[in-house]
Amino acid sequence: EAQVTQNPRYLITVTGKKLTVTCSQNMNHEYMSWYRQDPGLGLRQIYYSMNVEVTDKGDVPEGYKVSRKEKRNFPLILESPSPNQTSLYFCASSSRGLRQPQHFGDGTRLSIL
Amino acid sequence: LAKTTQPISMDSYEGQEVNITCSHNNIATNDYITWYQQFPSQGPRFIIQGYKTKVTNEVASLFIPADRKSSTLSLPRVSLSDTAVYYCLVLSGNTPLVFGKGTRLSVIA
Numbered sequence: 001e002a003q004v005t006q007n008p009r010y011l012i013t014v015t016g017k018k019l020t021v022t023c024s025q026n027m028n029h030e031y032m033s034w035y036r037q038d039p040g041l042g043l044r045q046i047y048y049s050m051n052v053e054v055t056d057k058g059d060v061p062e063g064y065k066v067s068r069k070e071k072r073n074f075p076l077i078l079e080s081p082s083p084n085q086t087s088l089y090f091c092a093s094s095s096r097g098l099r100q101p102q103h104f105g106d107g108t109r110l111s112i113l
Numbered sequence: 114l115a116k117t118t119q120p121i122s123m124d125s126y127e128g129q130e131v132n133i134t135c136s137h138n139n140i141a142t143n144d145y146i147t148w149y150q151q152f153p154s155q156g157p158r159f160i161i162q163g164y165k166t167k168v169t170n171e172v173a174s175l176f177i178p179a180d181r182k183s184s185t186l187s188l189p190r191v192s193l194s195d196t197a198v199y200y201c202l203v204l205s206g207n208t209p210l211v212f213g214k215g216t217r218l219s220v221i222a
Contacts, residue, residue: 004156035212042200043157043212058209090156099145099204104156 002027004105006091012111013081021076021108023091029103031094032074033058034066036087037107043090049074050097081112115140115203122217131188133216135201138182145204146177146184149212150197157200157212161186188218196220 033048045058094100149157
């Protein structure tokens with residue numbers, strides 16, 4: 001089944017403790033991206049990747065890192081999480097760029113205390 | 114980047130056709146219009162995309178007038194399971210997707 005898989009689905013952690021949210025897609029998609037969704041603000045793009053070893057900042061990249069060493073994986077790294085990064089995070093992929101339908105994962109709810 | 118405006122919420126009874134209109138007055142020549150659906154605690158799901166006139170798939174139709182300053186998503190014969198938030202987006206090159214607040218559709222039995 002074609003899907004985008006995020007892990008973990010839920011995480012409660014403390015300020016400053018490094019964490020990684022994994023994202024994997026099995027559709028051989030070139031384009032992957034991360035979004036955060038906050039009440040009243042909609043979804044905002046954090047980072048995106050057009051292909052392996054190519055990443056770029058979205059609208060709200062501060063406090064986040066990503067890497068794209070393999071086509072299928074696009075982890076989101078919070079080196080020193082802070083409470084303002086408490087949010088619902090979505091990973092998405094598409095075959096080629098933003099003009100193609102984006103396939104979203106089921107989301108990761110992060111709570112930073 | 115074209116800004117979109119759509120109603121905050123809509124209500125409909127089961128079995129009715131629902132039309133959600135989105136305005137995008139400053140859409141550029143090469144921009145596309147796309148719609149996504151989102152259920153609570155799930156990621157958005159692509160519904161339909163178009164450039165002009167009419168596009169139809171198994172789920173919905175998208176109507177885009179000649180001036181392309183607006184678009185209408187049409188959902189035929191909605192059911193309770195169509196209750197969701199619907200987002201209208203303008204795709205402009207490779208600039209990040211901008212999901213606004215969307216339209217919260219409530220389908221009533």
